[in-house]
Amino acid sequence: MFCLAIKHFFKLTISPTRFLVTDTFQTASIKNNILYGKPVAERILNRCQNECKEYIEKYNHRPKLVAILVGGNESSKLYVRNKQRIAEHVGVDFHVINHLMHVTPSNLIDTIQDLNNDDSVDGIILQLPLPLHLIDKTEQFIDAIRSDKDVDGHTTLNNYSYRQSSSPFVTIPVVDAVKEMLLEIGEPLQGKDVVVIGRSKYVGTPLALMLSQSNITAKSDLISGATVTICHRHTPSTNLTWYCKNADIIISAVGRPKLVTYRMVKEGAIVIDVGISKSWTDKAVVSNKRFVGDVDFDEVKRIARWVTPVPGGVGAVTVACLISNLLKLARQRKQ
Amino acid sequence: MFCLAIKHFFKLTISPTRFLVTDTFQTASIKNNILYGKPVAERILNRCQNECKEYIEKYNHRPKLVAILVGGNESSKLYVRNKQRIAEHVGVDFHVINHLMHVTPSNLIDTIQDLNNDDSVDGIILQLPLPLHLIDKTEQFIDAIRSDKDVDGHTTLNNYSYRQSSSPFVTIPVVDAVKEMLLEIGEPLQGKDVVVIGRSKYVGTPLALMLSQSNITAKSDLISGATVTICHRHTPSTNLTWYCKNADIIISAVGRPKLVTYRMVKEGAIVIDVGISKSWTDKAVVSNKRFVGDVDFDEVKRIARWVTPVPGGVGAVTVACLISNLLKLARQRKQ
DSSP states (O other): HHHHHHHSSOOOOOOOOGGGHHHOOOOOOGGGGGSSSSSHHHHHHHHHHHHHHHHHHHHHHHHHEEEEEEEEOHHHHHHHHHHHHHHHHHHHHHEEEEEOOOHHHHHHHHHHHHHHOOOOOOOEEEEOOTTTTTTTGHHHHHHHSOOOGTTTTTSHHHHHHHHSSSSSOOOOHHHHHHHHHHHHOOOOOTEEEEEEEETTTTTTHHHOOOOOOOOOSSSSGSSOOOOOEEOOSSSSHHHHHHHHHOOOEEEEEEOOTTOOOOGGGGTTOOEEEOOOOOOOOOOHHTTTEEEEEEEOOHHHHHOOOOESSSSSSSSHHHHHHHHHHHHHHHHHHOO | HHHHHHHHOOOOOOOGGGGOHHHHHHHHHHGGGGGGGGHHHHHHHHHHHHHHHHHHHHHSSOOOOEEESOOOHHHHHHHHHHHHHHHHHTTOOOEEEEEOOOOOHHHHHHHHHHHHTTTTTOEEOOSSOOOOOHHHTTHHHHHSOGGGGGOOOOOOOHHTTTSSOOOOSSSOOOHHHHHHHHHTOOOOTTTTTTEEOOTTTTTHHHHHHHHHHHOSSGGGGGGGGOOEEEEETSSSOOOOOOOOHHHHHEESOOOOOOOOOOGGOTTTTEEEEOOOOOOOSSSHHHHTTTTEEBHHHHEEEOSSEEEEOOSHHHHHHHHHHHHHHHHHHHHHOOO
């Protein structure tokens, strides 16, 4: 029943690996050069669904994920609703704790501690960003979450783990999502030129580190060993264009619409759009497509070999990776 | 007396900031474009000496640093002797524990635990590399060191700290040394193109992160905000040349002689050599200059604005930063 529900949940989309049989065929599929996240997410969620079923049968308890939502930020509410819908499709018990905008730091810490101590809770999400009066203490709140319930991989201990030589247990979902997209493309990164735009602690920086590190396993050839350039707001725009125009792969994680334009992309490059921001153009409002990525999608898809759309690209896979983390952590705590 | 000893210890060298009064003067000083580490180290060690004196007066106890040396690696012995000589000049109580090559992992852990529990010990150095039969467990041994005695900043907790938004308490000495060299040059990095060659956990990667992060303080303008490219053994040599030739600053931390050649350096660039390896050429043996860096120094100094020598460059400052870490940690433990 779950399987059917998930298939119904995702529209039928074509996985890009089907186009990777021969180079000739790749060239022929240049019109179909959109790398959809939904088939990738579907595969992960199907696996999660089976794992969830096994977990429930074995432990007579549904894996429980709790999201803490502070204030009334519309985007945050939307993200949490999205996570809830997907988690419940998989079979996860999902709860939301709503805190008013003016919650005190100590009250927020108390909520986190209660969830840490509640043995029935397997994963905790602190939905970011926090309201302005709490934003400076974000790291402190995150580090209050037990690392074995940290499905977002944001705590110091988990956030550090992607840099270890052994495979990390919990990877930041968005980093995992980019990894899954690259595995889907199936082209070794070793020796390739990659530009990561954005240097944030939870997205740009861990992505750059993952992609540049040395190869540990045969599979990791596809997601590491690249020459990585970290660009950001202080990179002059001419330099950004110069680096991008040379890159085999561009990954943008900034949140600025149309930052990556046609003229910045080398023919045949792979462009992965991790950015998300609200668009207020008339077209966006009329078509109700409010969320846009960093990439000028309609133009860039004319030149790139693969480009991910927003929505329907990395975002969909990110939520699937979050659920995957929950199941990993839930099983780990039972062992 | 200590002051005199340190002045005697270092040869008289000219600090590069003296040449930074005007651009005209900089151009005029193109023959003097060697960025010596010794004056920088001398300044740090003079401060350390005063701090050490104050510490001894206040606590009636000399800060104690213990190095664990496993096996008979000649380079390791030389490094430890060098650290000992400088530490003792400053007034630090320095001890070496020699373990035989075939020490068991549990014996090594026991040694570290004894030093952790010995209240008179303020800092522990585990001299790397370990012998082959222990090398795979290096991280495990390092993480056995109490983070408040970890003068090398190698433990997971300290190694992570350079990524925090607040200033880290203990920075990896070589990272700190490069920072000091850049502060000495005094040119803001923001928006500049930097190439870091090498992606090692304790050198290349933390350097790349430090230089690319957002600016926290006015002073950090000089050591962060750059567009950083991480190159490494999988970067094809033509690409390496391409990135380097564009770079305002090249930092090489590989350990391969003459990796950075004249034709890879842009006129007026800054070249910081963190690499160190043994040279077996006849010239090196005859002149007893066995240790060389990654940079083809004699050639590169003709084109670079500043280039650091090996020996006498970053290495000298690294040891000074190690001693500075010891004093920080010793004071912290007394508070």
